[in-house]
Amino acid sequence: MTLKFQFAGAVSGLALLVAATAAQAEVLFWSTQAKPVEEAQAVREQVLDGAGEVDYQPNDAGPWLTRLNAELKAGSGSIGLLGALHGDFSAMSTDDLVDLDELGLGAQSDTFNSLAQLGTDAKQYIPWMQASYIMAANTKALEHLPEGADINTLTYDQLIAWATNVKEATGSAKFGFPAGPKGLKHRFFQGYLYPSYTDGVVRTFASDKAVTAWEKMKELWAVTNPGSTNFSFLQEQLLNEDVWIAFDHTSRLAAAFNERPDDFVAFPAPAGPEGRGFMPVIAGIAIPRTAPDMEASKALIAHLMDPATQVATLRATNFFPVVDVDLPDDLPPSVKAAGNAVAIMSASPDANPGLLPAGLGNKGGDFNRVFVDTFERIVLAGQPIERVLEDQKKTLVRIMNDTGAPCWAPDAPSEGACPVE
Structure with a gap:
């Protein structure tokens, strides 16, 4: 083909x-x-x-x-x-x-x-x-897709319903998320979740729409393999079938497609109310x-x-x-599979790219830590969403003011440091 x-x-x-x-x-x-x-x-x-x-x-x-x-x-x-x-x-x-x-x-x-x-x-x-970054699934999971769902145009609600169906059918949570120490979870929040639900990253960090985004993340986590806090390269969990559905960078999924190309499918990230956020x-x-x-x-x-x-x-x-x-x-099979998914995702009519952070200099790690800490406090520790966002917002404001970094897409342009509204 x-x-x-x-x-x-x-x-x-x-x-x-x-x-x-x-x-x-x-x-x-x-x-x-x-x-x-x-x-x-x-x-x-x-x-x-x-x-x-x-x-x-x-x-x-x-x-x-x-x-x-x-x-x-x-x-x-x-x-x-x-x-x-x-x-x-x-x-x-x-x-x-x-x-x-x-x-x-x-x-x-x-x-x-x-x-x-x-x-x-x-x-x-x-x-x-x-x-x-893209998503991948074991072909065994396809029969559990929600009625009417197309993996190339999934929404977050459909993804959650799909992962729920798989959990009920198999008795274990088989959605995999790179939440391990070397996982790229911060890129998911910055480039996928936030753009899809808030149409921003910095400006909208503590907005009402951000509260909804984190509520949705908690729903997804409820049907996520709890071992995900140790997962950093999801190709390993796809191959051993601890995970049937996964999100990760194309290079961190490659081995699964190259070793067993007929067992896996690649597809775009899901969409939220503000479009199909992707990085x-x-x-x-x-x-x-x-x-x-x-x-x-x-x-x-x-x-x-x-x-x-x-x-x-x-x-x-x-x-x-x-x-x-x-x-x-x-x-290689991984290139063909991932290439098709990337092409569909970038050309989708609801595409809403969340670009890599820019202008942060040596504060890039601190910026990423804001999102990781927010995830750990809200999703893993169960702390109140609004309180955590207001607390982490103070750190984010300091980072943006210290660097003077202007906004990047999907946030609206700024004169000077991107504001946390």
Whole structure:
């Protein structure tokens, strides 16, 4: 069976731009992505094959930004193309990036394309690749789905009903949640639960809608395997069948699909009253205003957005395509399963992405701890929701004021530190 990523971007001029690449000068591709030696080499040899003369140079965020800012300040430079996460671009002035609408390129997801505008009327970067968290289930669980439920369009209420049905049928709770010491539970609250129920993360932290979200989390926990406080990689529990339904990062579910591909299905996260909250890790490509050869930079973008190149990027980086591709049969089962789920989730009409926190510096761990502590106090310790939220709100306010970090989606933009309302 061929799985597809639907492509919503226009393709006019694509072939012309790709063909023009060979005639252009070398482009310095300055990136924060694919930094490990093996990945970087795979990008050079596979992803950039046929792209003309390209010098791919991945760096940590600090050196990446230092050199970029120096060139922007000087008014000229050698960087031809930028590769970075959405959060890196959102922290930049849009005056320093070239509008890219004229390329007619974009992602499958209208939501991603809108984010790429960075609050303007034109794309400031082109969505390039994506990763995310998804859900997985043993095929044994499918017969217990609530009547009329579709795993690709589940709601939280349907998920809870499903987990309840499985518990009643098997005599044990078989929903698995990564609540262990190394589990990614904080990302679930920040990118899934809060966006789905409050349409925010920071502004709405202690809102009435947040109270409802935590009430729903308590309902879900009642049908969750109690051993989840020790679960960090749900692939293990799926394989030993302590868990039949699970939420986790794609990489932490991979072994289950690769070892027993016929026994498991992957599907999008559920939706709440404010949409289908999910946390995409969106990487984009952009042209700085100081690029030495604009046409060469644009031709490289066209090459990177070509479906064949997107598949090569998947092989090299394990980041999924954002455009229409046929996934080859020789990809690992985990890639095909997760890729389909990610594509459906990001393109769903009710998609409501909760982006990775940005601008927190060394306070990122403290920010995550707020959500973990809230979970432990409300769900595990049974403390009153309103009291816990008001208490944790004080800590969150201090973190935001200390860092001055502005709001990120789905919170409404802010001038200065994102307020906790």
